[in-house]
Amino acid sequence: MLLEGDITISSSEAIVNAANSSLMGGGGVDGAIHRAGGPAILRECKQIVEKQGKLPAGKAVITTGGNLKAKYVIHTVGPVWHGGDKNEAKLLTSSYRESLKLAEDKHIGSISFPSISTGAFGYPAYKAAKVALKTVVLFLKDEASSVNKVVFVLYDYNTYDAYQVALSEII
Ligand code: ADP
Numbered sequence: 001m002l003l004e005g006d007i008t009i010s011s012s013e014a015i016v017n018a019a020n021s022s023l024m025g026g027g028g029v030d031g032a033i034h035r036a037g038g039p040a041i042l043r044e045c046k047q048i049v050e051k052q053g054k055l056p057a058g059k060a061v062i063t064t065g066g067n068l069k070a071k072y073v074i075h076t077v078g079p080v081w082h083g084g085d086k087n088e089a090k091l092l093t094s095s096y097r098e099s100l101k102l103a104e105d106k107h108i109g110s111i112s113f114p115s116i117s118t119g120a121f122g123y124p125a126y127k128a129a130k131v132a133l134k135t136v137v138l139f140l141k142d143e144a145s146s147v148n149k150v151v152f153v154l155y156d157y158n159t160y161d162a163y164q165v166a167l168s169e170i171i
Contacts, residue, residue: 004160007153008036012112019075021054028119037066058094062102074099078117096135110149115159125159129166
């Protein structure tokens with residue numbers, strides 16, 4: 001399902017954060033999630049980084065949702081766009097897959113994604129939408145057992161439109 005809106009008010013059980021490797025918050029959706037979720041999320045992120053170091057692109061970790069309606073926040077680091085021949089699509093696929101696998105581990109039913117990598121990280125929205133939708137559709141078909149609802153919460157009309165076009169080409 002595609003929605004235009006703000007992911008911080010999503011009522012999914014888990015929301016996904018397009019984080020950066022330091023997990024220290026930042027701009028874009030990352031800043032919005034930490035502002036709305038309060039300091040507990042950042043505290044947990046700091047503990048994770050102390051334990052396992054910075055999070056590489058394509059990986060994901062999970063924290064509680066703090067003050068958010070969502071019970072969990074899954075933080076994943078998408079790839080920075082360097083023109084398309086630096087493994088960007090593979091890393092973006094991995095970000096979605098690792099997030100979905102963490103949701104399965106926690107027996108989560110519903111999950112909301114933002115458009116990972118298409119803001120500050122510069123990944124073209126339509127190209128990212130194709131990767132995102134294909135990865136989620138395949139996961140739901142072949143691997144999901146608890147996850148039964150995936151929502152893309154897209155912040156601006158251009159991104160929403162890119163996902164709509166990409167979705168219409170898949171189904
Ligand atoms: P990245 O660094 O992975 O590119 P950004 O946060 O810069 O992440 O952007 C990713 C996408 O998230 C962009 O399309 C941006 O417009 C969008 N975004 C920003 N704030 C929110 C929000 N509150 N809810 C959903 N999406 C958001």
